[in-house]
Amino acid sequence: MFKLSSEGIDFVKKEIERYETRRSAIIPCLYRVQKENKGWVPPEAVAELSQLMDLPEAWINEILNFYTMFNKEPIGKLHVQVCCNISCCMNGGRELASHLNKEFGVQGNEISKDGNVTITRVECLGSCDTAPMMQVNDNYYENLTPEKAVSVIKELM
Amino acid sequence: MPKCTINGQEVEVKEGATIIEAFKKMSEDIAHYCWHPGLSVAGVCRLCMVDVEGARGPQIACNTVVREGMVITNQSEQIKDIVRWGMDFHLINHPLDCPICDQAGECGLQEQYMKFGKYDPEMGLQKVKKRKVVDLGERVVLDSERCILCSRCVRFTDEVSKTNELGIFNRGDRSEIGTYKDKPLNNKYSLNTVDICPVGALTSKDFRFRQRVWYLKNADTICNGCSTGCSVKTYYNEEGLFRVKPNHNEDVNGYWMCDEGRDLYKFANKESRLLKAKKFDGSTWEEVSAGSAVKSLSHQLLETIKETPSKVAVVYTGQFTNQEYADSLKSFDGLGVNNFYHWMNNQASKDEFDGLLIRGDKNPNTKGLQNEASKFSGLKKLENLFNELESGNIETVFVMAPENISAYPEYESHFKALSKAKNFIWMGANQTSCYESTNSSNTYLIPLKSYVEKSGTFTNHNGTDQNFNYVTTLVAGALTLSEAMTLFEGQDLDFEIRPKIYKTMKNNHFTSDRGEL
Known part of the structure; x- marks a missing residue:
């Protein structure tokens, strides 16, 4: 069962002071949980945050379920997000995504067998001028070809 | 006080009032789901569109403040078309399962659909399946598919009950309302979310599938669950009462009522009522009609009481109308009786208040009883009566028993204790098994009417007199306290004082009345 670290708890306490309303601190706090829990937010974290932040569970759950940036299920060590929005799509974003799926033997949002990679298709990441592109964990990799993408991921593994 | 023109008629509204409030003030029709007068403005359903002269385009009426001289209409072809299309969007994922939906007949969506709907939707895609x-x-059951995400229930738990259980989860066409991990919605006001739900997404466990609403008639009365005295509407047919909903009353309950109050129709229904008077002479029980029971009681006891009024005690509970108190107190006073006792339940918690509606005094008319009794010899504490009974100073006890026995946990033990009197007359609306164990060899059980079967006045916690009218007859043989006392004094009942139940039955009123949005 997930529990925030003591630094995490301090972070949450500082964060709720930072905004005009405590409700505004939900997103940074959920990000903190996601960071501490290998890239995903477990459902029990909602109850923990609700207690820490003194906010209703429903409010935190609303935010958690609304944003796709919060992963509600376990993901691999590398979270590869391939942009499939219009500019990337025109430059082969979808083909890139299917190539990566085939290369690492995964489908949809599942984790590869070695636990290293999860590949998801996402909407615009705001880097249209360098399409096609992908985001691996926190970093952008741009102007990709399928081969280049595979080698980037393999290097990071 | 700005003036504006609504569909050609001029109206003056409060400073800061919105256009939809002006429409409501004029009783003009305007389509809406998310707006509710008791909640904040959400502006999400986009159906209350109006044309404001000089504005760039159509505006939503619920979130536009009236300004001086605005000329507003929702009758133009353009607005009608917008509403029609808005409806179509609401219906994209709404299952049209009205024939099996419990809300049918009082459903906002159904109503607007019949009025504005494009009967042939142009949406070819499959509907999104959600949880049912x-x-x-x-108390509450959720059907996510039917929900149109108006967020009224979410705002209710955020703003009124302040319990925050409900939220809108997920995004886009997968959005649905719910509680975190399906936790139960067990706040004390949860059924208000069912009332304000414009569709059949939230339904009441107690009421669902028991009656079609168009077979029910409704009438206004006062809730007798506690000393707040909420204005309520009861729904009934010839079989009895089926549910209770709040009526808007700004001074007392706003738009809401508590869940507890909604169960109070149950004790008034036939199943839990004392249908006939019962006499016990020490060995056998005899069932007679209420009227003849009181008359024989009168024959037996009236003279004795007049001779020795000090040996008579009368026990009152705060569940009767002011008129009944006044009539019966006057009758007893006329006979010389001045031992009036107050049976107060939950003595310790009677001043509690939860900040919204629920009060600890579970009687509708404690104030009224105290007021009326103070005009005579006042009320004594019930504990004193038990001592008097032990010492034999009291021989005859009249008890005006409560209707709402769920608020009286000591009902049975008090029945047994008080029945130690030589002559024991128990007047009440309910049937319970404890009556068999009476200690008195001269026991009378007189059936009384419940609060929906009589007209009268309750005085609530802050002294406001609230009148209410007769709703329906559930037990034809029962008497009001006033009627019982009239008979006891040896007079006949003037038939005129009974409610004229036949007057309203000229046309079949059980099929003509629909619920309201």
Whole structure:
């Protein structure tokens, strides 16, 4: 069962002071949980945050379920997000995504067998001028070809 | 006080009032789901569109403040078309399962659909399937598919009950309302979310599938669950009462009522009522009609009481109308009786208040009883009567028993204790098994009417007199306290004082009345 670290708890306490309303601190706090829990937010974290932040569970759950940036299920060590929005799509974003799926033997949002990679298709990441592109964990990799993408991921593994 | 023109008629509204409030003030029709007068403005359903002269385009009426001289209409072809299309969007994922939906007949969506709907939707895609029959605790059931995401229920739990259980989860066409991990919605006001739900997404466990609403008639009365005295509407047919809903009353309950109050129709229904008077002479019980029971009681006891009024005690509870108190106190006073006792339940918690509506005094008319009794010899504490009974100073006890026995946990033990009197007359609306164990060899059980079967006045916690009218007859043989006392004094009942139940039955009123949005 997930529990925030003591630094995490301090972070949450500082964060709720930072905004005009405590409700505004939900997103940074959920990000903190996601960071501490290998890239995903477990459902029990909602109850923990609700207690820490003194906010209703429903409010935190609303935010958690609304944003796709919060992963509600376990993901691999590398979270590869391939942009499939219009500019990337025109430059082969979808083909890139299917190539990566085939290369690492995964489908949809599942984790590869070695636990290293999860590949998801996402909407615009705001880097249209360098399409096609992908985001691996926190970093952008741009102007990709399928081969280049595979080698980037393999290097990071 | 700005003036504006609504569909050609001029109206003056409060400073800061919105256009939809002006429409409501004029009783003009305007389509809306998310707006509710008791909640904040959400502006999400986009149906209350109006044309404001000089504005760039159509505006939503619920979130536009009236300014001086605005000329507003929702009758133009353009607005009608917008509403029609808005409806179509609401219906993209709404299952049209009205024939099996419990809300049918009082459904906002159904009503607007009949009025504005494009009967042939142009949406070719499959509807998104969502969860059905989600158990949300003791009283509420959720059907996510039917929900149109108006967010009224979410705002209710955020703003009124302040319990924050409900939220809108997920995004886009997968959005649905719910509680975190389906936790039960067990706040004390949860059924208000069912009332304000414009569709059949939230339904009441107690009421669902028991009656079609168009077979029910409704009438206004006062809730007798506690000393707040909420204005309520009861729904009934010839079989009895089926549910209770709040009526808007700004001074007392706003738009809401508590869940507890909604169960109070149950004790008034035939199943839990004393249908006939019962006499016990020490060995056998005899069932007679209420009127003849009181008359024989009168024959037997009236003279004795007049001779020795000090040996008579009368026990009152705070569940009768002011008129009944006045009549019966006057009758007893006329006979010389001045031992009046007050049976107060939950003495310790009677001053509690939860900040919204629920009060600890579970009687509708404690104030009224105290007021009326103070005009005579006042009320004594019931504990004193038990001592008097032990010492034999009291021989005859009249008890005006409560209707709402769920608020009287000591009902049975008090029945047994008080029945130690030589002559024991128990007047009440309910049937319970404890009556068999009476200690008195001269026991009378007189059936009384419940609060929906009589007209009268309750005085609530802050002294406001609230009148209410007769709703329906459930037990034809029962008497009001006033009627019982008239008979006891040896007079006949003037038939005129009975409610004229036949007057309203000229046309079949059980089929003509629909619920309201």
